[in-house]
Amino acid sequence: MRNTVQKTMILKTVRSMMDHPTADEVYGKVISSCPGISKGTVYRNLNLLAQEGEILRVSIANAPDRYDFTTVNHAHCICSRCGKVFDYRLKRMPQLNDSDNKGFKAEDMNIIVHGICHECQMKESEEKERS
Amino acid sequence: MRNTVQKTMILKTVRSMMDHPTADEVYGKVISSCPGISKGTVYRNLNLLAQEGEILRVSIANAPDRYDFTTVNHAHCICSRCGKVFDYRLKRMPQLNDSDNKGFKAEDMNIIVHGICHECQMKESEEKERS
DNA sequence: CTGATTGCAAAGGGTTTGCATTGGA
DNA sequence: TCCAATGCAAACCCTTTGCAATCAG
Numbered sequence A, B: 001m002r003n004t005v006q007k008t009m010i011l012k013t014v015r016s017m018m019d020h021p022t023a024d025e026v027y028g029k030v031i032s033s034c035p036g037i038s039k040g041t042v043y044r045n046l047n048l049l050a051q052e053g054e055i056l057r058v059s060i061a062n063a064p065d066r067y068d069f070t071t072v073n074h075a076h077c078i079c080s081r082c083g084k085v086f087d088y089r090l091k092r093m094p095q096l097n098d099s100d101n102k103g104f105k106a107e108d109m110n111i112i113v114h115g116i117c118h119e120c121q122m123k124e125s126e127e128k129e130r131s
Numbered sequence C: 001c002t003g004a005t006t007g008c009a010a011a012g013g014g015t016t017t018g019c020a021t022t023g024g025a
Numbered sequence D: 001t002c003c004a005a006t007g008c009a010a011a012c013c014c015t016t017t018g019c020a021a022t023c024a025g
Helices: A005-016 A023-033 A039-051 A118-130 B005-016 B023-033 B039-052 B118-130
Strands: A056-058 A066-068 A075-079 A085-088 A105-116 B056-058 B066-068 B075-079 B085-088 B105-116
Touching: A005 A023, A005 A039, A023 A039, A039 A056, A105 A118, B005 B023, B005 B039, B023 B039, B039 B056, B105 B118
Parallel strands: A075 A105, B075 B105
Antiparallel strands: A056 A066, A075 A085, A105 B105, B056 B066, B075 B085
């Protein structure tokens, strides 16, 4: 496992982006500090960094994966209109319990809430008023 | 909205499969009662049926979508080894609450637990013994 | 009749992978 | 030196889509 310029810059870039960027968005930003870097390298290193526990990969069905500088597990929500992803605050995170689940050994839990973000709700009611 | 033979058979097939089949698995089964049906039709009708609320589409990151004859929302777990999907029983489903989340209007929640199923755990310990 | 639905095949998006080349330790 | 990491492009998987033909209402 080597420390390449590319890997270092990718990690630094993800840590500077607080808005759950996609691999493509990370690529778009890292290319300025690391010209000529390839998309494949970005994908490879994001995966490596996630495996090493440096960043969190947030997989969302029917949408590109996101990367999160925070590695503590928490719920996310995604807006069905604009596709933006936010942290979602739950009163309590549900507990994993293997005993009720036929010996399934749980290791990780992903919670994704689908809905409409505040901004898109505003836009929507504006559009309704106009018509 | 028409009632075609294909749509009827697809619904009947999903209702007969209790193991969270993928679109491809539904196709593999429906083709015997409906020879010559195309994969596109299966995808299209699974989507329609999910929209109509007849079945539940379970989207899982980095894995093909599954279809569930039960439409009440519940958590699922997927085995990282064999890819099988099961229902996952939680002590309590977390509550959606818009008030803590900057006006995000939550509509739906997906919970996926990743881990190893009982069968694969058994296989794994067998393999360890053998070596 | 007529437009919704089909079969087919091609396109699509996001991600991974094979390979020759490069470069860190 | 030597193998891990890179850049590039092609392959990959799952799903959707465009189109002419078909068929249910």
